[in-house]
Structures are given as structure tokens and as C-alpha cells.
Amino acid sequence: MLELVPFRREDRESILEWRNSPSVATFMYRNTPIGPEEHRSWFEKAMVDHPDQIHRLLLIDGDPSGVMSLSHIDRSVGSAEWGGYLAPHVARGVGHGRAFIEACIDLARVDLRLQLVNVEVLESNTAARRLYESIGFEFVDRINQRVVRDDEAIPALRLRLVFDG
Numbered sequence: 001m002l003e004l005v006p007f008r009r010e011d012r013e014s015i016l017e018w019r020n021s022p023s024v025a026t027f028m029y030r031n032t033p034i035g036p037e038e039h040r041s042w043f044e045k046a047m048v049d050h051p052d053q054i055h056r057l058l059l060i061d062g063d064p065s066g067v068m069s070l071s072h073i074d075r076s077v078g079s080a081e082w083g084g085y086l087a088p089h090v091a092r093g094v095g096h097g098r099a100f101i102e103a104c105i106d107l108a109r110v111d112l113r114l115q116l117v118n119v120e121v122l123e124s125n126t127a128a129r130r131l132y133e134s135i136g137f138e139f140v141d142r143i144n145q146r147v148v149r150d151d152e153a154i155p156a157l158r159l160r161l162v163f164d165g
């Protein structure tokens with residue numbers, strides 16, 4: 001069973017470990033390590049829902065398994081930006097990512113009553129791109145120099161899912 005729950009303090013250190021692991025950090029805009037103090041201050045804010053941003057922990061059969069955020073929530077437009085990842089110990093390629101993102105979309109559509117969700121993804125992140133495309137996200141535009149790594153400009157794509165009805 002898959003659930004999205006508010007952050008619990010006992011998961012703070014695991015979330016830092018996940019976020020700094022190569023299987024997650026590689027696909028984030030910031031891939032350099034996040035320190036404990038910086039994480040603590042981020043986590044305290046992320047435990048609380050804000051008008052423009054919420055965070056949730058993914059539980060798979062009760063096991064902490066991922067993190068998601070909806071940021072830039074704009075109720076006048078009905079939009080938000082999704083971000084998230086599966087924890088490094090969660091098996092890849094067996095459908096967890098799809099179920100996770102579908103649950104996040106339900107949260108945005110049904111609970112928050114939004115009209116659309118945007119996402120930005122590194123162009124090189126094939127798994128995430130294919131997943132978004134298969135769910136129905138559509139290309140908006142390409143950011144040619146979203147991050148620079150080893151003196152190389154890395155492009156990202158903006159994608160959007162507009163909900164029906």
C-alpha cells in the first residue's frame with residue numbers, strides 16, 4: 001500500500017542520507033552534498049504545509065520510501081511544480097515510481113484542486129522523462145544551461161500535465 005504523509009521527525013536523517021546519495025543527487029539541480037545544519041533548517045520548514053509549498057513522505061507498505069514536494073503553488077492559476085525521488089533502497093524499474101507520481105498527481109488534483117502540474121527534469125534523466133511522458137506530461141520548453149557541472153552546461157526540460165475536467 002502506498003501513502004503520502006507529512007514528514008515525521010524520525011525520518012529526518014534518512015531523508016538527508018537519501019538526498020545526498022548518488023542515485024538521487026545526480027538527478028537534482030544541486031548535486032553537491034547538503035550538510036546537517038542546512039538540512040535541519042530545511043526539514044523544520046518542510047514539516048509544515050505552506051500556502052505555496054507542501055512536502056510529503058512516501059510510505060510503501062509502511063516503509064519510508066521517497067520524498068515529494070509541490071512548490072510554487074499558485075491557486076489563482078491552479079498550478080504547482082512537482083519534485084521528488086524514490087529512496088535509494090527502493091527497487092527501480094518495477095512500477096514504484098509510476099505509482100508514486102500518480103499518487104502525487106491525485107494529491108494535486110483532488111486534494112489541492114489544482115488544474116495542472118509542472119515539472120523540470122534534466123534532459124539526461126531518461127527514466128524520469130519517459131515516466132512523465134507516459135503519464136501525459138507535455139513538453140513546454142528547454143532550458144539550455146540549467147546547471148553547470150565540470151564546466152559543462154546541462155540542459156533541462158520543462159514539462160506540464162494539465163488535468164482533465
Ligand SMILES: CC(C)(COP(=O)(O)OP(=O)(O)OC[C@H]1O[C@@H](n2cnc3c(N)ncnc32)[C@H](O)[C@@H]1OP(=O)(O)O)[C@@H](O)C(=O)NCCC(=O)NCCS
Pocket residue numbers: 023024027084085086087091092093094095096097098099119120121122125126127128130131132134
Ligand atoms: C524517476 C523514478 C521516479 C522512476 O522510478 P521507477 O520506479 O524506476 O520507475 P517505474 O518502474 O515506475 O517505471 C515507470 C516508467 O518510467 C520509465 N523508466 C523507468 N526506468 C527507466 C529506465 N531505466 N530507462 C528508461 N525508462 C525508464 C519507463 O517509461 C517506465 O514505464 P514502463 O515500465 O511501462 O516502461 C526513480 O528512478 C527516481 O526516483 N529517480 C531519482 C530521482 C529522480 O530522477 N527524480 C525526478 C527528478 S525530475
